[in-house]
Amino acid sequence: MMRVLSGRAGAFGRICGCLAACLFALASxxxxxxESPGSVREVIAKATTTLDTDQQREMVEGLASADPDEVTIxxxxxxxxxxxxxxxxxxxDMAVTLSGDPDPEARFALASVATGEPVTGADGxxxxxxxxxxxxxxxxxxxxxxxxxxxxxxxxxSPDPKERVxxxxxxxxxxxxxxxxxxxxxxxxxxNGKVKDxxxxxxxxxxxxxxxxxxxxxxxxxxxxxxxxxxxGAIKTVRREAEEAGNAALVSAxxxxxxxxxxxxxxxxxxxxxxxxxxxxxxxxxxxxxxxITFGLMGVINMAHGELIAVGAYTTYLVQNLxxxxxxxxxxxxxxxxxxxxxxxxxxxxxxxxxxxxxxxTAAAVGILLERGIIRFLxxxxxxxxxxxxxVSMILQQLFxxxxxxxxxxxxxxxxxxxxxxVNDVIFGWNRVFVIAFAVLxxxxxxxxxxxxxxxxxxxxxxxxxxxxxxxxxRTERVNMMTFGFGSGLAGLAGAFLSQIGNVxxxxxxxxxxxxxxxxxxxxxxxxxxTVISALGIGMADQSLQQILGNPVLGxxxxxxxxxxxxxxxxxxxxxxxxxxxx
Amino acid sequence: MNTPxxxxxxTIALAAVALFLVVIMPALxxxxxxxxxxxxxxxxYLCYAMLGIAVDLLWGYTGLLCLAQALFFxxxxxxxxxHLMLMIGKLGQYKSDLPDFMVFLxxxxxxxxxxxxxxxxxxxxxxxxxPGLLAWVFGYLAFRSRIKGVxxxxxxxxxxxxxxxxxLSNDIITMGGNNGFTDFRTVLGAxxxxxxxxxxxxxxxxxxxxxxxxxxxxxxxxxxxxxxRAIRDSENRVLFSGYSAANFxxxxxxxxxxxxxxxxxxxxxxVGIINPGEMATANSLEAVVWVAVGGRGTLIGPIIGAxxxxxxxxxxxxxxxxxxxxxxxxxxxxxxxxxxxxxxGIPGQIRAIIERRKHRQTIREEDLAAANPSPEAE
Numbered sequence: 038m039m040r041v042l043s044g045r046a047g048a049f050g051r052i053c054g055c056l057a058a059c060l061f062a063l064a065s066x067x068x069x070x071x072e073s074p075g076s077v078r079e080v081i082a083k084a085t086t087t088l089d090t091d092q093q094r095e096m097v098e099g100l101a102s103a104d105p106d107e108v109t110i111x112x113x114x115x116x117x118x119x120x121x122x123x124x125x126x127x128x129x130d131m132a133v134t135l136s137g138d139p140d141p142e143a144r145f146a147l148a149s150v151a152t153g154e155p156v157t158g159a160d161g162x163x164x165x166x167x168x169x170x171x172x173x174x175x176x177x178x179x180x181x182x183x184x185x186x187x188x189x190x191x192x193x194x195s196p197d198p199k200e201r202v203x204x205x206x207x208x209x210x211x212x213x214x215x216x217x218x219x220x221x222x223x224x225x226x227x228x229n230g231k232v233k234d235x236x237x238x239x240x241x242x243x244x245x246x247x248x249x250x251x252x253x254x255x256x257x258x259x260x261x262x263x264x265x266x267x268x269x270g271a272i273k274t275v276r277r278e279a280e281e282a283g284n285a286a287l288v289s290a291x292x293x294x295x296x297x298x299x300x301x302x303x304x305x306x307x308x309x310x311x312x313x314x315x316x317x318x319x320x321x322x323x324x325x326x327x328x329x330i331t332f333g334l335m336g337v338i339n340m341a342h343g344e345l346i347a348v349g350a351y352t353t354y355l356v357q358n359l360x361x362x363x364x365x366x367x368x369x370x371x372x373x374x375x376x377x378x379x380x381x382x383x384x385x386x387x388x389x390x391x392x393x394x395x396x397x398x399t400a401a402a403v404g405i406l407l408e409r410g411i412i413r414f415l416x417x418x419x420x421x422x423x424x425x426x427x428x429v430s431m432i433l434q435q436l437f438x439x440x441x442x443x444x445x446x447x448x449x450x451x452x453x454x455x456x457x458x459x460v461n462d463v464i465f466g467w468n469r470v471f472v473i474a475f476a477v478l479x480x481x482x483x484x485x486x487x488x489x490x491x492x493x494x495x496x497x498x499x500x501x502x503x504x505x506x507x508x509x510x511x512r513t514e515r516v517n518m519m520t521f522g523f524g525s526g527l528a529g530l531a532g533a534f535l536s537q538i539g540n541v542x543x544x545x546x547x548x549x550x551x552x553x554x555x556x557x558x559x560x561x562x563x564x565x566x567x568t569v570i571s572a573l574g575i576g577m578a579d580q581s582l583q584q585i586l587g588n589p590v591l592g593x594x595x596x597x598x599x600x601x602x603x604x605x606x607x608x609x610x611x612x613x614x615x616x617x618x619x620x
Numbered sequence: 621m622n623t624p625x626x627x628x629x630x631t632i633a634l635a636a637v638a639l640f641l642v643v644i645m646p647a648l649x650x651x652x653x654x655x656x657x658x659x660x661x662x663x664x665y666l667c668y669a670m671l672g673i674a675v676d677l678l679w680g681y682t683g684l685l686c687l688a689q690a691l692f693f694x695x696x697x698x699x700x701x702x703h704l705m706l707m708i709g710k711l712g713q714y715k716s717d718l719p720d721f722m723v724f725l726x727x728x729x730x731x732x733x734x735x736x737x738x739x740x741x742x743x744x745x746x747x748x749x750x751p752g753l754l755a756w757v758f759g760y761l762a763f764r765s766r767i768k769g770v771x772x773x774x775x776x777x778x779x780x781x782x783x784x785x786x787x788l789s790n791d792i793i794t795m796g797g798n799n800g801f802t803d804f805r806t807v808l809g810a811x812x813x814x815x816x817x818x819x820x821x822x823x824x825x826x827x828x829x830x831x832x833x834x835x836x837x838x839x840x841x842x843x844x845x846x847x848x849r850a851i852r853d854s855e856n857r858v859l860f861s862g863y864s865a866a867n868f869x870x871x872x873x874x875x876x877x878x879x880x881x882x883x884x885x886x887x888x889x890x891v892g893i894i895n896p897g898e899m900a901t902a903n904s905l906e907a908v909v910w911v912a913v914g915g916r917g918t919l920i921g922p923i924i925g926a927x928x929x930x931x932x933x934x935x936x937x938x939x940x941x942x943x944x945x946x947x948x949x950x951x952x953x954x955x956x957x958x959x960x961x962x963x964x965g966i967p968g969q970i971r972a973i974i975e976r977r978k979h980r981q982t983i984r985e986e987d988l989a990a991a992n993p994s995p996e997a998e
Contacts, residue, residue, distance in 0.1 A: 338770050340905075414957060419770050420685045421956050424912060427905050428952030435945035551781045551901070554774045590789045597782040601761065601775060608765040 077107045082132040082151035085120055085174035094183045105191040111150075112184045121171035123147055123156065123164065131156065132174060143167045190219070198229045205232060209239025212271060214246045238265050245271050250279075254290045261294025264301025266462060272298075305462045310584045311577070316469040318576025319476035320538070322569060323531045324549045325556035326483060329568040330524030331404075333557055334500045335517065337412055338423035342553065343546020344433035345525045348403050349396035349532020350541040351437065354446050356395050360388035368440040386451030389537070396533040397526040404525020408518050416517075430546070437543040445542035454537055468538050475534055479527065480569060486523065487565070496520050500563070555600055561610030571611055575600070634920070638833075641666070642826040646819050656815045661934070663822035663890045665927045666829045670883030672910045672922030673832055674876040679908065680916030681840055682872050683852030684768070688758075688776035689880045690903035691783050692751040696881025697888040697898065698787075699750055701801040702734060703743035704812070704889060708805045720803065721796045731794050740808060747885040748878050755877030756870065763866040763873075768855070780901050787896040800895025807889050818890065825886045829923070832879055836919050839875075848872060909948070913955050915964030924963055 077100060084096040100108045114120055114134070123133045133156055135145035144165040147156040158164035176184070192204035205223075208216055220243065224236045241263070244256035253275060260268045276291035324346060331339050339345075358364045363377030380388075407429060415422040450468060457466045487493040498506040499516045507513045535545065556575060560567030575596060582592035607613070645662065648654040671693050678684045705719040714723040718730060736742045758779055767775060790797035810817045839845055850858045851865050858865050888894045907926075914925020932951075936944040961968060 336770075338773070411953060411957065418960075420679075420773070421960070423685065423770065423773060424905070424908060425953050425956040428909075428949040428956070431945045431949035431952075435943070435949070439942060551778055555778055558771060558774055588791070590785050591792060594782045594785055594792075597778050600778065601758075604767060604771075604775065605761055605765045608767055608771075 077103045077111055078153065079151050081111045081115065081120070082149070085115065085132040085150070086122065086130040090177065090180065094180055097180065097183050097187060100187055105195065108191065109188055112188060115174060116176055116181060116184060118173050118175070120150060120174040121147075121168070122174055123166065123171055125156070130172075133171070135168070139167075140165065144170075189216075193219070193223060198232055201227075201229070201232045202235045205235040205239045206267065209235075209242040210267060212242055212246050214243055217243045234263075238263055238267065241265070242268050242271055245275050250282075250284055250287055253279075254287050257287070257290045257294045261290075261297035264298055264462070266298060266302060266305075269295070269298060301462070306584060308463045310580050312463070312465060312469065314577035314580035315573065316472045316576075317580055318573035319473045320535070321552055321556050321576055322476045322572035323472075323479055323534055324528075325553040325560075325568055325572055326479060326565070327524045327527030327531060328553045329557050329560070329565055330483075330527065331521055332554070333560075333563045333565075333568070334496065335520055335524070336419055336562075337416070337521070338419055338426065339407075339412070339524075340423055340427040340550065341407065341430035341433060341546075342426075342525075342528055343548075343550040344430045344437075345400045345404055345528035345546070346532040346535065346549060347433070347437060347541075347543065347545040348400045349529030350448070350536040350545055351441060351446070351532070352396040352399045352529065353389070353392040353533045353536040354441075354448050354541055356392040357388045357448055360385050360391075366440065383452065386453060389451050389454070389533075392533050392536075393530065396529040398529075400529020400532065401522040401526030404528070405518055405522040407525070408521040412521065413514070413517065434543050434546075441543070443543060445540040448536040448541050450537050472534065472538065479530060480565070483527065483565060492516075492519060492523075496523075555597070559600055559603060559610055561607075561612035564610070564612040567610055567612035634833075638826075638830045642823060642830060645826070646823050649815075649819055649822075656818060659822050660818055660890060663818070663825045664887065665930050666822075666825040667883040667887035667890070668907070668910065668926040668930055669829055669923040670825075670832055670886075671880050671907050672914065672926040673829075673836060673919060674880035674883070675904075675907045676911045676916055676919070676922040677836060677840075677872060677876045677879070679911060680918070680921070681845065681848050681852060682869060683855075684869065684873070685770075685773045685908065686776045686873070686876070687773050687901055687904040687908075688780045689876070689907055690901070691780045691899045692755065692877040692880035693884035693887070693903075693907075694787075694894065694896075694899035695751040695754065695783075696747045696884030697894040698795060698801070698884075699737075699746040699881070700743055700885035701804075701888050701894045702737040702746075702795075703740060704804040704807060705796075705801050706734065706738050707807065708803065711805045712803065719796075719801070721790075721799065721801075722794065725790060725794070727794070734794075744885075747881050751877045751881035752874050755874045759870045759873040763869045766866075777901050777904075780899060780904060784896050784899050784901075787899065796895070798896065800893060800898075801888075802893040802895075804889065804892055812889055812892070821886065821890050825890070828882055828886060832882070833919055833923070836879075840919065844868070906948075909952050909955075911962075913951065913959075913962055915962030917961075918964050921962050921964040928963070 080096055080100055080103075084093050087093050087096065097112070100112075119134060121133050121135070122130045125131050132150035133147040134150055136148045136155070137146050139145050144167050147164045147166060148154065149156050156164040189204065189208065192200060193208065195201050195204065205220070208220065217240065220236055220240050224233065224240065227233050227236060238260070241256040241259045242265075244252050245260075245268070247253050247256070257272055257275060260272060272291050272294055276288055276295075279287035279291065327345070328339070328342050331337050331342065355364060359375065359377050360380050361377050362379065364373065364375040366373045407426070411425050411429065412422055415425060454468045454471055457464050458470075459465070485493075487496060495506070495511055495516045496519070498509075498511060499513050499520075503513055506516075531549075532545070535541075535549075539545075552575075556572045557568055559575065560569070560571035578599065579592055579596050582595050583589050586592050586595075604610075641662075645654060645659065649656065649659045671689060674692070675686065675689045678686045678689075708719065710717060712720040712723075714720055716723045718727060722730070737746070758776075762772060762775060786792050787795055787800075788798055795801075804812050806812055807817065807821075810820075812818075840848065847858060847863055847868055850863075851868060855865050858868075884894075884898075906929075910925035910929045911922045912925070913929055914923065915921030929948075929951075933944065933948070936947050940947065955962065959965065959969070
């Protein structure tokens with residue numbers, strides 16, 4: 038049993054409502070607070086009990102200047118039928134909401150909308166009722182439109198510029214010409230550049246629905262110059278209508294605008310591709326740089342390199358948990374529980390700065406263990422070191438599964454890595470920008486270690502001529518260990534870094550192993566600069582081919598094919614180390 | 621090292637093993653002593669053994685560690701699988717002439733390159749031709765530019781990876797995508813699931829393995845095999861002696877690819893499925909493990925390794941599913957570190973240890989004798 042309060046609908050009423058909305062919209066920003074008719078709750082309570090639909094709409098419009106959050110909540114409740122009407126002892130209607138859980142007879146306790154207090158019945162107890170006992174405070178389509186106008190307006194005037202841009206864009210896409218005065222009025226006072234740009238675009242889009250063909254034509258050209266991607270559909274509609282109406286000038290204006298927009302899109306795509314290529318190249322570079330040391334300088338095929346990356350990623354995960362809720366795991370049937378620091382927000386975000394050195398050290402330790410335990414016996418048998426390290430990689434993968442579970446673990450990016458900049462429709466993710474900066478930093482550090490430290494000198498000496506270095510008193514065994522540890526540590530850094538842009542799971546390393554070996558081989562073994570150039574080259578080629586072919590798999594396959602052919606031309610890679618020795 | 625099992629006795633022993641595999645096992649199965657499941661499992665092992673021999677021919681005899689053998693194995697399987705898919709006919713789920721996955725993809729007619737696979741002889745030819753051709757093209761490019769050692773391994777790994785990506789995606793090539801081919805019904809008109817057909821497939825595998833073994837034995841003990849091993853030990857000296865090492869390597873590469881493909885083609889009807897997972901790089905590496913465990917540079921080694929490791933795998937995956945990878949990985953590390961010649965090489969290793977000890981003993985006795993020239997004389 039429901040009583041629909043606002044029943045009669047008439048053309049007159051609708052026009053009145055619209056007009057009122059517009060008028061009010063124009064008048065309100067000056068501040069209607071002084072003539073405040075009471076709190077939002079009170080207004081809502083009053084409006085729901087009013088029978089006159091015109092009055093009802095007027096009251097809702099009056100809410101436009103009240104606290105936006107509260108208004109949104111209450112209008113939503115009203116719209117979704119959560120407000121009921123209850124007849125109190127005197128027979129007056131009263132707006133109520135249901136509270137708590139129903140009792141066995143499906144009766145709810147009632148709370149007054151106006152005050153939020155529980156409603157007392159005739160017996161002095163809290164009034165209870167089933168939904169069937171109550172009337173639903175209904176809405177009709179006109180009222181709902183007014184409600185939407187109110188909430189839209191509130192979004193348009195939101196204090197947060199991002200929210201404003203979003204609301205402006207939404208308004209533009211709706212192409213409701215009646216909103217035009219409102220937008221123009223907002224534009225007059227708007228200071229934020231981004232919001233202004235969005236307003237220009239939205240206003241032009243609204244004008245596409247103007248009665249006057251000349252206005253439409255101007256708007257179309259304006260959108261074209263802006264390179265407005267969002268307006269393509271609207272411009273197509275305008276063009277179709279212009280064709281039907283035989284307006285040749287407007288049709289050609291639409292074509293020109295479309296051409297401009299297409300040009301803009303291809304520029305955006307090109308810049309985006311270059312950026313993505315650069316960031317993919319940086320990922321490859323960071324992943325391969327450790328390999329360039331262990332494989333390139335030492336000649337060890339370390340198939341467990343990928344798992345060293347995963348070690349770094351899991352270390353990041355553990356550090357993150359230490360900063361957050363703590364570590365709770367049950368590997369091998371044991372329960373391990375380490376309490377965390379329960380930090381939140383920015384201080385939690387600092388975990389990543391700790392995770393970077395931690396992952397370097399952990400992976401370096403695992404690497405040194407691997408070198409001491411297995412690889413040092415196989416320096417003379419490179420193919421067999423490939424096989425033994427592959428065995429190690431299987432063991433490590435399974436250990437990850439047993440310790441951390443076979444599903445991916447959750448690594449959350451700190452706030453300073455998870456936003457993006459949008460410049461002229463090109464999106465620059467902060468994590469991608471970070472990827473590039475991180476790659477530059479790692480390359481620089483590697484260069485410093487190899488060329489400016491005594492360890493680097495020893496590494497280079499041993500790698501160039503082991504016997505001679507040993508004769509000069511260099512402890513080659515120890516240098517081997519340090520070099521391998523350094524390369525493994527770099528793999529750990531790559532892991533810390535991949536945890537911010539992808540999934541962390543037991544198979545993490547496998548996804549990168551082929552790519553990183555390719556990168557080192559193409560770059561020329563034993564040459565860091567070669568690795569840098571080949572990583573960026575492969576990243577760019579991959580992204581461009583993806584863009585051109587529109588098929589990521591095909592692009593990847595072509596890159597692999599191109600690498601095989603490239604090695605025909607330069608079998609020793611980009612920068613070959615010249616040597617007169619055979620074999 | 622290459623022929624630890626030369627002489628009459630081993631030949632007789634090998635013949636006995638071959639006889640057992642080819643005749644006695646199936647006979648016991650027909651008599652009900654060996655279960656159908658066991659026979660089928662052994663049929664699989666024998667196919668793996670062919671893959672092992674293919675790996676060994678390259679790695680053990682020529683010094684090329686190729687990580688694309690699983691690709692050739694799967695390609696052989698895929699070629700024969702195409703024929704089997706077409707033989708399903710209207711028995712599939714969609715009751716269409718097209719294989720089920722094509723109906724699922726919304727294809728209306730058979731792609732052109734599938735047409736000839738209705739013919740059994742053509743499919744058999746393709747089993748050898750497609751992997752052989754791929755091996756020839758890739759090998760030509762790789763050996764011409766003198767890619768060797770670990771570079772060759774890495775490049776073959778990339779080749780396998782690229783092929784895996786291609787077969788995974790249905791829009792580049794219509795080969796069943798991620799799910800591959802399965803649900804086979806008949807082979808040459810016989811029900812593929814009946815014990816009789818399975819027995820015949822097993823016998824075919826055993827015969828193929830025997831023939832491949834004999835062929836490889838002949839090849840590796842001939843003059844060709846000598847050059848093969850010379851390339852392994854010092855490629856430059858072979859070059860300077862006037863041999864075209866690249867052509868020899870190319871020939872072995874193509875032969876080895878075809879052997880792997882035969883194994884794959886016999887493997888698919890026995891397990892009833894082929895999908896891109898079969899050609900993952902990890903599978904190539906696993907085949908290398910078999911050879912390493914069994915003993916490389918011998919022909920019996922890969923067979924022992926393939927059967928042994930897979931027995932171990934069947935046992936470990938049921939008994940210790942969580943630790944199976946650790947067991948395999950550890951086996952691998954230990955074999956590489958302590959048994960460079962695999963199981964086949966163990967007797968030799970023991971002999972060497974005993975001899976070394978004997979040698980030390982004699983040296984010590986001589987030293988003692990030298991230190992105290994004649995104690996009696998004092």
